[in-house]
Amino acid sequence: MRLSQFELDTYHQRGYVVPDARLEKEQIDRLKEAVARVIAANPETRPERLVSVHINRRNDEGVHGDSAFFELANHSLILDRVEQILGPDLILWGCQLFCKPPDDGMEVPMHQDGHYWPIRPLATCTAWVAIDDSTAENGCLRVVPGSHRGQRHFEHARSDREEFVLNRYVNDPAVDESLTVDIELEAGQFSLHDVYLIHGSNPNTSGKRRAGVSIRYMPATSRLNRNLFETGTGSGYLVNWQTRPLWLLRGVDRAGNDFEVGHSR
Ligand SMILES: O=C(O)CCC(=O)C(=O)O
Incomplete structure (x- = not known):
């Protein structure tokens, strides 16, 4: 259940x-069923925007989640490998389903996650984690290898284009987007990526869903600061x-995080 030294160095x-590991078929089937349940339970929400989907109730971000994602x-298979990267003290702080339906799956503009997250x-x-096969054709995850180095934040611009899942995208001459590579995965495979890595994905114009x-x-040596960013649609x-x-x-926990806030009422 561990990353090889080569995989760790690659990370x-x-x-x-992309570790040499994959979920079993029964687990993938359970996740596909959970995807169907959360899509049915959230008809008002685009399936690329099912935030905090691991919370098994209507969460405070307006999404009805499912325990299958919490179990995942x-x-x-995942946690042991994440522990090799982040160390032994591990906090789960988020989980988002990005399900791109056939023919009209939205684009995720190239971005760095750290712009959005109040973790210090x-x-x-x-x-x-790929729940469907994820290929260049149906809009797989794409990354700029090495862009995490130096833990640097690149300039982002704002866009309110409705076909974008997020409204900020990398707009910095220092970034060479021609270096972007596709991470193609079969259902049940997963990739691991760093918070500073530039990544995104193309729209799904194929007839195949991409969930x-x-x-x-995060390591429990960092703290999620609830007051750093306002709650909202930023x-x-x-x-x-x-x-x-x-x-x-x-x-x-080594950073004063709270583990009661937001748990079931
Ligand atoms: O699923 C995608 O296409 C994008 C995922 C992403 O941006 C992320 O995991 O931060």
């Missing part, structure tokens, strides 16, 4: 890695930092 050098976030020191490893879920982990959809629940999945 540090390139800012992402606790799966040792800024640190997160995202596990992006993937991003699970966000990213293009409602994000509520005030009551976003945190789970300490492994180890000890």
Whole structure:
């Protein structure tokens, strides 16, 4: 259940890695069923914007989530590898389903996540789990390898284009987007990426759905500061930092995080 030294080095050098591991078929089937349930339960929300989908009720960001995603976030296949990257003290702080329907799946503009997240020191490893096969054709995750190096934030511009999932995108001459590579995955595979890595994905113009879920982990040596950013739609959809629940999945909290706020009422 561990990253090889080569995989770990790849993560540090390139800012992402696709581990040699995959979920079992039964698990993938359970996730596909959960995708169907949350899409049916959230008819008003674009399926690329199902934020905090691991919370098994109507969450404070207006989404009805499902426990299948919480279970996935606790799966040792993923957690053991994230622990190698972030260390033994691990907090689950977010989880978003990005499901691009056939023919009209939205674009995720190239961006760095850290612009959106009130975590200090800024640190997160995202596990992006393919629930469907994810290819260049149906809008797989794309990254600029090495763009995380130096932990630098590049300039972003704002766009209110409705076909974008997020409303900020990298707009910096220092970024060479021609270096972008596709991360193609079969259902059940996952990638891990660093909070500073530039990434995004193209629209889905194919006839095949592309569902993937991003699970966000931070080391418990960082703190999620609920007052740093206002609750609101600054990213293009409602994000509520005030009551976003945190789970300490492994180890000890070392930064004064709270683990009661936002848990079931
Ligand atoms: O699923 C996608 O296409 C984008 C995912 C993403 O931006 C993220 O995980 O931060």
